[in-house]
Each structure stands twice: as structure tokens, then as C-alpha cells.
Amino acid sequence: MSQVMRYSNGFQHFPRPMTRLRNLCQTFLVARMHNTKVGFESGRFSVGVVRERPLQGSLDTSTFLSCTLVVVLFLFLVATVFGCGGPKQRPQTIKLWEFPRWRETADSIDRFAWMKRQIAAFEATHPGVSVELTELTWERGEDKKRIAIAARVGPDMITGMLPVELVERGLVEPADEYMTLEEREDFFPPALDAFRYQERIYGWPWYLTGSVMFLNLDLFAQAGVPVPDATWDDNTFLESARRLTRDLDSDGAPNVYGFGFLVRPGDTSVWPFLYPDGVRLPLNHSLFENDRNGTAEASLRRLAELIHREHVAPVQCAGWDTEALWQRFANHRDIAMAPWGIWAIPKLRTMPGFRFAVLPYPAPAGARSVERASAFIGTAGFMILRQRDEDKRELCMELARFLTRPEAQTDLAHYGVFPSRKSTGNIYPDDELMVQAQEIITSGQTVPRHRLWARIDEKLQREFQLALLGEKSVETAISDGTSQVGKILEQAKEQPPSESASARQSGTLVLVSATLLIGGLLFVSAAVVARKSSAALAFAWLFLCPAVIVFLIFLLFPLCWVMLLAFQNYSLAGVSPAWTGLENLKSVLREPVFMKAAFNTLVYAAVVVPVNTFSALVVASFIYPLSDRARALFRGAYYLPGVASVLVIAMVWRWLFNESFGLFNTALGFFGLPGIRWLTDPGVALWSIILTSVARPPGGPILIYLAALDAIPTSLFDAAEIDGAGPVRKWWHVTVPLLRPTTLFIALTITIAAFQVFAQVFILTDGGPGYATEVIVHRIYTTAIRDFEFGAASAMSFILFGVIMLASIVQYRFLRSEVQY
Amino acid sequence: MLAWSTVVAIRRHESTVKRRSHGLLIALLVLGAVVSIFPMVWMFYTSFCPAEDLNAVPPVLIHREFTLLNYVQLLSNAPIVRWTLNSFIICAAITIGQLLFDSMAGYAFARKKFPGGRILFWLIIGTMMVPVQILIVPLYIMMVRLHLVDTLWAAILPGLAGPFGIFFMRQYMLTIPSSLEEAARIDGCGEFQTFLRIILPVSAPALAVLAIFLFISNWNSFLWPLLVLNSAHTYTLTVGLATLQDKQALDYGLLMAGAAVASLPMFGIFLVFQRAFIRGVRMGALKG
Incomplete structure (x- = not known):
């Protein structure tokens, strides 16, 4: 415990802005004083190593430089490790x-x-x-x-x-x-x-929110279905849903659906349907063990039947995100009932002419009133x-x-x-809907309080998605989900949380990685000095110095630190991490989800890299011969849109991909073709993601190509022209070879970026439906930032690094050229 | 190997390029540009639209009325000047730092043969292949222990040199004829003078491209500034604008107006640097 206190001592309190600069200076001074001995010894050590070698030349700049580098770096790292002092903050x-x-x-x-x-x-x-x-x-x-x-x-x-x-x-x-x-x-x-x-x-509870059932009253009226009351049960629900589902143009596919819902990791609106008879989700380690009577399985099957047998819910809704369902429910208004968070009440009121009601989730048929499905709430x-x-x-x-x-x-x-308090009373006077909703919510239940709940929820909902989309049978989904959850729970048992060990270990890790870095640096400088040094060498070092220092401190050091974790069973919640060798790599490689992600990433890169490199080259070559004014115009037109906010671009793509009124499906409909479920069909989603990346020639590479084209002496083109070459041949035999260093650069950077594809997936599909668009970096992000499993995340990064390196070396070999002209 | 005089003559000769069948080509380019520019136009367009139109389905393409309300709210309420200034300081510092450091390093890699150079080069390229997502937490802990959190330094320092810039400058400098430097050396220029007076001016187009890339990517960066900045007066524009958004219902009008405001400085930067594309080459020629 004392260990805990000691470690939390410095980090907990953070200096106020005013004193920060002073602290920084102090930190450095204190660190320097603290470690003069160590630093000195280390300095002597490094000098000793260097001195053993025969010195060449009286003024050996590079030795000096590398020594300075080592000292600066060491001081910095020491300051990093011990720089946790500083005056205490006022407790107030x-x-x-x-x-x-x-x-x-x-x-x-x-x-x-x-x-x-x-x-x-x-x-x-x-x-x-x-x-x-x-x-x-x-x-x-x-x-x-x-x-x-x-x-x-x-x-x-x-x-x-x-x-x-x-x-x-x-x-x-x-x-x-x-x-x-x-x-x-x-x-x-x-x-x-x-x-x-x-x-x-x-x-201290502050407020409650959660989801309830929303009913579009206009659709009820149009279908002539009586609006059920709060005591409704499953039979009423199904009967209403059947009658609400209508095929207005008699083309065999309904235009209005009785029911729609979401299955998304992190969204609990579908859970009451899965635990309908009021069974509170068992806490902790027995999520499905309690489920011997097959409740969840039966409920999931019931949901699947709503889609596939009763056809009262759209086939693709299990793959939708909030926005997609919202557009159908609130804007398109072709779904009569859907569970929504209560935030939807004020929002729906701003929709002109939208009449709606709220109800609790339907009780299972024949259940006593106490056993009704309670809503899941967030407090x-x-x-x-x-x-x-x-x-x-x-x-x-x-x-x-x-x-x-x-x-x-x-x-x-x-x-x-x-x-959250009863004594607050009714804060929505004269608002019948909110009062009804409050009644439902204040008797709701909370999801199990488990450390790994986010992961359990993700695994289960992904399996539910696959089952509801018809990709898997309900039995397989349930058994796969159960076994994955079992693995997570097993893992949780193995790692009871402990605080002090991980804190201590991270200190050790810092030292180990710092030592490794400095050792490597010493080795390189020693090797450099051993050779015949020259003025060119000294200047090379001088030129490299600033960039290399920034690199060592802010890139290589954290990198070494985190990479060492790949060989340990480190996680923030874990016990004292032990060296586990290649265990992390092995378990990552055994994980089917990661392999799926790796495969998707490969497919993505295999398409995007050649297409984007080539399209940039072609567009740049087209723009290049134009007049200055036209070139400036096109440069802006192709580059600037790419810099618009990612959110804006994502919104445009969502609109294009929208299943009911998106531009793509409207165009397909114009030609009498059936619409495509761009983002919700597991077979199509990855290709839609690829489409977002290749639809537009990449702006950055075009700019780079144009700058490179500027640098090519025009005389070379003239020479080719005199030789009687046509434009295509001239381009292929003169321009393209001359652009090789640029092409190498662009191909490499596009490759690296393609293997690290993340933003589109994160925003458009979040890896779904199922695992159809899961990619490696999305996995790494989830593992490192959400789950704090740095061991596994580092192992994944290692694998990704290896793959990219391999691809890069191959490209380098093909495209490398010594330019001579 | 080309004679020095030929290199001096590096100039654009669009007049020598035949303008046959350019009609089709330009039509294609315009089509591509229209597709490309669409999200941007849409952003500006919707930022002037009243909120109720933005929620309509199918989307209203032609709006009856336009409003400045989104802009008025944004500019009158939020400390947007402060945020913009912060963003500007961070981006400018990173851009200037990287232009200098990256071109120096790139020059060393392109021109100096030295032991360990190849290894170092690949090491630097290698760092591009590591996903940033994994580095964020250790880097953050470093910043915490250096007491730099909630200062602009935390956002600037890690960006002062980048593998992309070094690689980019190296590749560009490889294409500069080495006869240029030889000529400079004969004229009695030292290493630094050669770099400053010959290499940098000739590299102006590449520097301009790099400057645009750096400024804009840092202008848009979100996660790292969010992490290391803690108070409203140190926030950057992207982070600040995100604090105006609700969780469930995105305020599209405000979002678009914010994105539009945020993109204006980027247009400015682009226009400023874009002149260097042409001028740089001529400058190199004049110096000769």
C-alpha cells in the first residue's frame, strides 16, 4: 500500500498553469542534481567506450556530437522518469x-x-x-x-x-x-x-435516461390499428406489427414496417427483447450460465423470426447505425415502432407533423405484471x-x-x-409523454457492472448482428458468443486487478527501454567512430541532429517502451506483468477476429494502393501541361476538398450510401436495378469502404506529383518530341521513369496509410456488420485505447509493422532508381 | 549528366505542349474536380441553411431561405478567436520546425554518404509504419511527467520532426542535379551556404507542398490536442468546436458553420504557398 501512496504522490496533483513553467525548470534541475552521479558515471562509461578505439583526426566532431546527443537524451529521459516532483497543490x-x-x-x-x-x-x-x-x-x-x-x-x-x-x-x-x-x-x-x-x-446519481418503445401514431391510424396501452404484451406487439407492415405498391416488398431496432455494441435498446421476462441480467461471471432454460436463445430466435419469417422488420436493420434507423423512423416515417432513448422525445417534437406515443417494452405473453421486461437505463x-x-x-x-x-x-x-431524486418531483409538468417515460425509466435496470462489460457487450452484439442478418444460425451465434464471453471472463479471473505492480513495472520498463535506446545509440556512434570519419560525416550528423533528437525523444523512446510490452502480459488492470515471450503474438495470431481484420486490411491495401497511385499520376500528368491559371485551379479543386473536416466527408458518404434515398440507390432504381445495402450487407460493406477511398483521386499525391513534374527539365520533353514520340509514349518513356523517386515515395506512403486505414471504418461502420469491415488498426485502437491491453495491442502493431515493412521493401526494390540526367 | 546551363533553364514551357484534343481532357478533369469538390460545396451550402431544412428527408437540395444564424451564434458565443489563435500557433510552430529540420535531415540522407545512414533512414521510415494509436498513451504519460500537459508545448514538441517530411524532402532532393552543388562549391560556398542558398531555394516547390500538408494536417488533428490540452483557453479550434456538440443529436448547422470557419485559414495557407510552386523554380534559375 505504501508503494501505492508513493507512486500516486506526484502524479495525482497537477500544477496550476501559473506555476507550470517554474515547475518545468525545477524538474530539470532536480533531476540533474539527483542523478549527477549516475549521469557522470554513464558519461564516463560512454567516453571510455569511445576512447578504446583509435582516434582519427584531432577534431572528431561526430564523436562530440554523438556524446552530446547521448547526454541530452539521457538527461531528458531521467527527467521523464523522475520528473514527478513539484509543489503540492492547495487541496482546495x-x-x-x-x-x-x-x-x-x-x-x-x-x-x-x-x-x-x-x-x-x-x-x-x-x-x-x-x-x-x-x-x-x-x-x-x-x-x-x-x-x-x-x-x-x-x-x-x-x-x-x-x-x-x-x-x-x-x-x-x-x-x-x-x-x-x-x-x-x-x-x-x-x-x-x-x-x-x-x-x-x-x-452520486444525477440523472437517468434509457430507451422506451416509440410508436408513430400516424402509421397506426393509417393502418387502422388501435394504439395499445402500457399493459401490452408480446401477442399484442406481434399482432400490431403484422398489421402495421404494409405493402403499398404490391411489389412483394413492404413499404412500411411494423418494427425496427438497433443491434450495436454499446446500445442497450434491444436488450429488453432478449431478456423479456424481467430476468435481471445476472451480474459478474454468470452472464449465460443462468441461461440454462435457453431464454436468450429463444428471444434471439424470436427477434430473428420477426425479420425473416414474419417480415415485420426490415432485413438489414441489424446492421444499421443510430442515424440510419433514425432517418427511417423520424424522417422517412416507414417504421411504426422502434425503441429509442428518451432524448428522442424533444427531438421528435421539432419534426413537423410527427405524432407519437411512448410505451414500455411489451411484456412476454402471459406474464404477470411484475415480470414485465424492464428497460435498460443509463444513470x-x-x-x-x-x-x-x-x-x-x-x-x-x-x-x-x-x-x-x-x-x-x-x-x-x-x-x-x-x-435521480424522488423529492425533485415532476420536472415535466403538463407533459404527459415525459411523465409516462419517467415511470418506465425509473423502474429500469442497469447493465451488469463488470470491468469487461464493454468487451462482453461487443462480442455478444456482433454475434447477434450476424444471426439477425442471417449470416449465422441463431444456435451458432449464441454458442460462439457464449464461448467468447467465457474466454473474456476466464481472462478476467486470471488477472485480478492490482495497482502498485503495474505502476512499478512501468517505471522499470521506462528504464529498460531508455537503456536499450542509449545502448543502441552508443553502439552506432562507436561503430561510426571506428570507421574513417570525414568532414562529410560530421556535417551529415550536424544536419541530422535536430530531427534525430526529436525522433529519439518523442517517437523512438515511447515506441521502445510500448514495444517491450508485446512480450509481457501487461494490462492496466493486470497483476505484475511477467515476461511471456511470444505468448502475445501467438494468441493474437490465433484470434479469428484479428485474422479477419488482417485479411480485410490486405484486401483494402491491395485495391487502394495501385488505384490511388495510378490515378494521382494520371491526374497530375493531365493537369501539368495546362496554363498556370488552370493548374492552380485544378490543384485547389483536387486537393482542398480532402482537407475538409472528416465528419463532413463522412456525412456526405452516409448520404450517398443511404439505402432508401441515397444517391447510389436512387440511381440504381432509375435503371430499374435493385438497391444495394452498401454498409449493412457483410459482403458489400468492405467494398463500400474501399470505394470511399478510391472514388476521389488523392489530393496530396497529386500535389506532390505536380511539384515533381515542375522539377523535370523541359528540355527532356523537347528532346523526346524531336525524336518523334507521341504524347502517350512520351509520357510512358520519359515522364514516368523520371518520376520514379516520387512514385516510390507516393506508393510507399499510400501503402503505409492504406495498411493503417482507420478513420473511414471508425466513422462509417465501426467494424461491422459482424466483423465485415474490421481492420487491423481499428483492432489496435480498441485493444489499446478502450481495453488498455497494451501487450496484445503491441503484438498486433508488431505484426502490422512487419507486413508494412515487407510491402515497403518489395516496392522499394521495384521502384528504386538512381536518377541520372 | 546535364550541363549547368541547361539546369538554369528550368522553366515551364506550356507553349511547347501541343493543345490538341485538350477539350476532352479538360472535360474529364472538370468532372473529377466537381466530384472531388462536392463535399466542400455542400458544407458551405448547408452552413447557411435553417436547422429544420437540415433534418428533412430526403435532403432538401434547394433551400428557399438562407440564414446567417449558425455563424452569428458561433462567432458571438464561443471563444473562437482564442481557439483559432491556439491552432495557428501550434500549426505554425510545427510547420516551421519541420520545414527546417526535415529538409536538413532529408538533405543529409539524399546527399551525404555516411556509415549507418541507410540504417538510420530505414529506422525513420519504419516509424511511419507504426500506428499512432499505440504511441498515444506512452507519449501522454511522458508529457505528464514533463509537466507539459495543458500547455501548447505538449501539442507542438512531438510534431517538430516527422518521418513523412524527411522521406519527402530526401526523395525530392534526390532529383536535384548534383552539378548544382558542385557549381556552388566551386564558387566557394560552404556546406551550410550551399544548403541555404542553393538547395533550399531549388526545393521551394517541395517545401511549399510540405508546408501545406503539415499545416493542414495539424490544423485538423483532434485526438492529441484533446488529450494534452485541458482548459478552454488552450483548446485548438477542432477541439473547441467539438465541445459545442451534443452526444445524440448532432447540430448540423453549427457543425457545418464550424467546419466552414475552420477551413477558411486552410484555404488561405494553400493560396499563399501555392505561389511558391512556380516562383521557387524561377528563383533557382535566377540565382544561377
Whole structure:
């Protein structure tokens, strides 16, 4: 434990901006003083090595340079490892990390205004206390939070759902001791439950949200179906869905579907259908062991039947994302019932002429009323991360209590969520829909609080996707899912979380990797000195020096560090990592999902690299002979659009790929061809991703080719022309060979980028449907940043590195040329 | 090997290129350009549209009314000037640093034969093949221990040299005739002078391309600035704009207006540097 304290000592407190510069200087000085001896010894050592070799020339610049390099690097690394000192912060500063919430008025775009006001009010009543608010973003904000907490510079207080992994590692302060009995009674039981872990409560519930069933009343009216009431059961649901599904143009395919739903990792809206009889999802290690009577299997089969036998839900909906289903439900309005988060209520109200109702999930046929399927809810709250200072801990609890007080919770109405406290009362007066929804949500249940829940959920939902899309049978999907979940749980048992060991180990790792780096550097410089040195050599080193220093510190050092992890069973939650040799590599290679990802990446690269290299060359060659003005115009036209925000480009592609009104399917329909499920058909999705990469000639390479073409002496073209060569031959025999160094460069960089394809997949499909668009870097991202399994992620990176290196060497051999003209 | 005088004559001679059958070619190029430029036009177009039109399905292509509301909200409420300034400082520092360091290193790799050079070169190329996703966490921990988190330095320092730039400059400098340097040396230029007075000016087109790439890719970078910057006054434009977005329902009007505002400086940079494409070569010729 003392170890823990010692390590958390320096990292936990982060200096205020004003003192930061001073700290930096201090850090360096302290580090220097601390390690003068070590540094000196090491310096002597390095000099000793060098001196053994016969020296050539009196002024050996390169020796000097490499020694300087080594010393600078070493000092820097030492500062990195030990640079954790610095004055303690006043305990009265609370760092709160919060996500964007609601806009208070139509004019204000500040989504933190409420929190800022609350903070000001708190600071006013607590003199000497300041609350530092960090405004997170929804995009990747969770990643930032997790990484910062793992690096122990995170905030004191966070908002959101209970982070089980942090709780298991003892990083979250239990809050139950600070809650009075009345307060506990005042929270809705499911809300408090969401923060319960092994009989203790780790957070202050703030608000509740979750999904309920939404009914499009216009479609009910058009089909003449009576709107069911809140006591509806499965039979009513199925009967309504059947009658709502209508084929208006009698072409055999329905135009309006009774039901639509989402199966996406991280989305719980489909879970109540899978656990319909009110069985609470068993916690911890027995997710499916409880399932001997086959409930989940029967439910999944029932869902599959809705699609494939009853045809009341669209075939492709299991592959959809939120936006796709939303467009069908809210804009296209051809789906009558769908589960949505309650955020949809205010949003649907802004849709002109959209009449809707909300209902709880249908109860299983014949069930008693108590056994109805309860909605899965998400409860956000305030959590206090580990505090050594008793006063500050209390202060944080005080702030959490302040922020969750009933009077403040009435403002949650802006956000369209429900307060966590009973005494807040109804914050939606005169709003029948919200009151109904509140009733459903406040009796909901929370997903199992398990450290690896995100991974379990991903595996299961991916299998469900495959089963519902008809790619797999329900039995296979269930058994595959169960066995994968079993593996994860097995793994979790093997690695009970432990804090101190990993922290200590990371220190050792830093030292080992630093030693390796410096050793390698010494070796190289010794080898260099051993040879006959020259002025050219000295200048080469001089020219390389700045870039190499930046490289060593900010690239090679972290790289060595993380690569060493490939040979260990390191994970942030793991026990003291041990060297496991090639175990990580082996297990990664045995994993079918990774092999699928590797195959997809290969296919992607095999298509994209040649197509993009060639198209850039052709377009650049076309643009080159034009007038200056035209060239400038085209250069801009081909390059600039590529720099527009990725989100904008992704949105355009989504629109093009849209199954019902996208440009592609509209065009196909014009020619009487059936539409293609661009992103939801497992056989097509990868090709759609490839299409997004090759549809536009790449702007960057075109620019590079144009710059290179500029550098070719025009006399060479003239010479070719005099020889009577036609334009095509001239291009092929003069231009293309002369551009070889550029082509080599472009081919290599496109290859490297293609093997690292990530953004399109991340935004458009997130690896789905099933694993159809899974690629290596997406795997690495999930493994390293979401799961913190650095051992496995490093092993994957090693494999990727090897593959790219191989491809690069092959290209280098083919395209290398010594230019002579 | 070409004579020095010929190299001096490096100039664009579009007049010598025959302009036959250019009609078809230009039509093809225009078609490609239109396809390519479509998302950008769409971004600007929708940023002026009222919110209710943006949610319509199928998408309304021709809007009846236009509004400046998205821009007014964005510019009057958010500390957008501060964010833009931060982005600009970071991008400028990285661009200038890399132009200098990368061209120096590229020159060494292209022109100097030295032991270990090939290994070092491949080592640097090799780092391009490592996915950044794996480096982010160790690099972040380094920044934490150096107490650089929440300063612009954290966003700048790791970007000061890049394998892409080094590789790019090396490849370009390989195509510069070595007779240029020989001539310079005969004229009595030292190593540094040769680099500054001959190599850099002749490399101007490549430097311009690199500058555009660097500035724009850093302008757009999101994850790293988000990670190392903690407070609203150090945020960059991309991160700042993302704090204005809700989780479930993207505010498309604001999103597009933000993206449009963010892309304006990039157009500026592109236009400034794009002049160097042609000028650089002429400068090299004049120096001779």
C-alpha cells in the first residue's frame, strides 16, 4: 500500500498553469542534481567506450556530437522518469471533468453554462475553494478521461456512468459513508443501484435516461390499428406489427414496417427483447450460465423470426447505425415502432407533423405484471476519484451533493432526462409523454457492472448482428458468443486487478527501454567512430541532429517502451506483468477476429494502393501541361476538398450510401436495378469502404506529383518530341521513369496509410456488420485505447509493422532508381 | 549528366505542349474536380441553411431561405478567436520546425554518404509504419511527467520532426542535379551556404507542398490536442468546436458553420504557398 501512496504522490496533483513553467525548470534541475552521479558515471562509461578505439583526426566532431546527443537524451529521459516532483497543490482546488450537456437558450451555444453557474454558486458558499472545469467533448472524450486517469493526472471528479474498472482498481472513492440515510432513501433505487458495486456505492446519481418503445401514431391510424396501452404484451406487439407492415405498391416488398431496432455494441435498446421476462441480467461471471432454460436463445430466435419469417422488420436493420434507423423512423416515417432513448422525445417534437406515443417494452405473453421486461437505463452521476487528503475528499463529496440537490435537478428538464431524486418531483409538468417515460425509466435496470462489460457487450452484439442478418444460425451465434464471453471472463479471473505492480513495472520498463535506446545509440556512434570519419560525416550528423533528437525523444523512446510490452502480459488492470515471450503474438495470431481484420486490411491495401497511385499520376500528368491559371485551379479543386473536416466527408458518404434515398440507390432504381445495402450487407460493406477511398483521386499525391513534374527539365520533353514520340509514349518513356523517386515515395506512403486505414471504418461502420469491415488498426485502437491491453495491442502493431515493412521493401526494390540526367 | 546551363533553364514551357484534343481532357478533369469538390460545396451550402431544412428527408437540395444564424451564434458565443489563435500557433510552430529540420535531415540522407545512414533512414521510415494509436498513451504519460500537459508545448514538441517530411524532402532532393552543388562549391560556398542558398531555394516547390500538408494536417488533428490540452483557453479550434456538440443529436448547422470557419485559414495557407510552386523554380534559375 505504501508503494501505492508513493507512486500516486506526484502524479495525482497537477500544477496550476501559473506555476507550470517554474515547475518545468525545477524538474530539470532536480533531476540533474539527483542523478549527477549516475549521469557522470554513464558519461564516463560512454567516453571510455569511445576512447578504446583509435582516434582519427584531432577534431572528431561526430564523436562530440554523438556524446552530446547521448547526454541530452539521457538527461531528458531521467527527467521523464523522475520528473514527478513539484509543489503540492492547495487541496482546495477540485478538478472536475464534464461533458457538454444542454443549451440553455436557443441563442446560447455554451453547453457548460449550467455547470459553470453551479460552480460559481458553490465557490461563493465555500470561500477558498476553486473548481477547475475541463470541458470534454463527446467525440473521444471518454478516451481522454480514461487515459488521463490511467496516467494518474486525471481529475478529482468525473461525471458519467460507473467506471467499473476504476472501481476495481480502487481509484474511485466510495460515497456511501458520506450519504445520509434520507439521501439514500431519496434516490430512485435503480439510480442508486447503478453505482453499487459489491455492496458499496461509488457515486452520486444525477440523472437517468434509457430507451422506451416509440410508436408513430400516424402509421397506426393509417393502418387502422388501435394504439395499445402500457399493459401490452408480446401477442399484442406481434399482432400490431403484422398489421402495421404494409405493402403499398404490391411489389412483394413492404413499404412500411411494423418494427425496427438497433443491434450495436454499446446500445442497450434491444436488450429488453432478449431478456423479456424481467430476468435481471445476472451480474459478474454468470452472464449465460443462468441461461440454462435457453431464454436468450429463444428471444434471439424470436427477434430473428420477426425479420425473416414474419417480415415485420426490415432485413438489414441489424446492421444499421443510430442515424440510419433514425432517418427511417423520424424522417422517412416507414417504421411504426422502434425503441429509442428518451432524448428522442424533444427531438421528435421539432419534426413537423410527427405524432407519437411512448410505451414500455411489451411484456412476454402471459406474464404477470411484475415480470414485465424492464428497460435498460443509463444513470449518470458524479464520482470522486481517489483522494489522499481527507478534507479534500469531503469537499468533493460536498460538491457532488450540491450538484445533485433537488432544486438543481429541475434544470434537467432542459436536457430531456429524469432526475435521480424522488423529492425533485415532476420536472415535466403538463407533459404527459415525459411523465409516462419517467415511470418506465425509473423502474429500469442497469447493465451488469463488470470491468469487461464493454468487451462482453461487443462480442455478444456482433454475434447477434450476424444471426439477425442471417449470416449465422441463431444456435451458432449464441454458442460462439457464449464461448467468447467465457474466454473474456476466464481472462478476467486470471488477472485480478492490482495497482502498485503495474505502476512499478512501468517505471522499470521506462528504464529498460531508455537503456536499450542509449545502448543502441552508443553502439552506432562507436561503430561510426571506428570507421574513417570525414568532414562529410560530421556535417551529415550536424544536419541530422535536430530531427534525430526529436525522433529519439518523442517517437523512438515511447515506441521502445510500448514495444517491450508485446512480450509481457501487461494490462492496466493486470497483476505484475511477467515476461511471456511470444505468448502475445501467438494468441493474437490465433484470434479469428484479428485474422479477419488482417485479411480485410490486405484486401483494402491491395485495391487502394495501385488505384490511388495510378490515378494521382494520371491526374497530375493531365493537369501539368495546362496554363498556370488552370493548374492552380485544378490543384485547389483536387486537393482542398480532402482537407475538409472528416465528419463532413463522412456525412456526405452516409448520404450517398443511404439505402432508401441515397444517391447510389436512387440511381440504381432509375435503371430499374435493385438497391444495394452498401454498409449493412457483410459482403458489400468492405467494398463500400474501399470505394470511399478510391472514388476521389488523392489530393496530396497529386500535389506532390505536380511539384515533381515542375522539377523535370523541359528540355527532356523537347528532346523526346524531336525524336518523334507521341504524347502517350512520351509520357510512358520519359515522364514516368523520371518520376520514379516520387512514385516510390507516393506508393510507399499510400501503402503505409492504406495498411493503417482507420478513420473511414471508425466513422462509417465501426467494424461491422459482424466483423465485415474490421481492420487491423481499428483492432489496435480498441485493444489499446478502450481495453488498455497494451501487450496484445503491441503484438498486433508488431505484426502490422512487419507486413508494412515487407510491402515497403518489395516496392522499394521495384521502384528504386538512381536518377541520372 | 546535364550541363549547368541547361539546369538554369528550368522553366515551364506550356507553349511547347501541343493543345490538341485538350477539350476532352479538360472535360474529364472538370468532372473529377466537381466530384472531388462536392463535399466542400455542400458544407458551405448547408452552413447557411435553417436547422429544420437540415433534418428533412430526403435532403432538401434547394433551400428557399438562407440564414446567417449558425455563424452569428458561433462567432458571438464561443471563444473562437482564442481557439483559432491556439491552432495557428501550434500549426505554425510545427510547420516551421519541420520545414527546417526535415529538409536538413532529408538533405543529409539524399546527399551525404555516411556509415549507418541507410540504417538510420530505414529506422525513420519504419516509424511511419507504426500506428499512432499505440504511441498515444506512452507519449501522454511522458508529457505528464514533463509537466507539459495543458500547455501548447505538449501539442507542438512531438510534431517538430516527422518521418513523412524527411522521406519527402530526401526523395525530392534526390532529383536535384548534383552539378548544382558542385557549381556552388566551386564558387566557394560552404556546406551550410550551399544548403541555404542553393538547395533550399531549388526545393521551394517541395517545401511549399510540405508546408501545406503539415499545416493542414495539424490544423485538423483532434485526438492529441484533446488529450494534452485541458482548459478552454488552450483548446485548438477542432477541439473547441467539438465541445459545442451534443452526444445524440448532432447540430448540423453549427457543425457545418464550424467546419466552414475552420477551413477558411486552410484555404488561405494553400493560396499563399501555392505561389511558391512556380516562383521557387524561377528563383533557382535566377540565382544561377
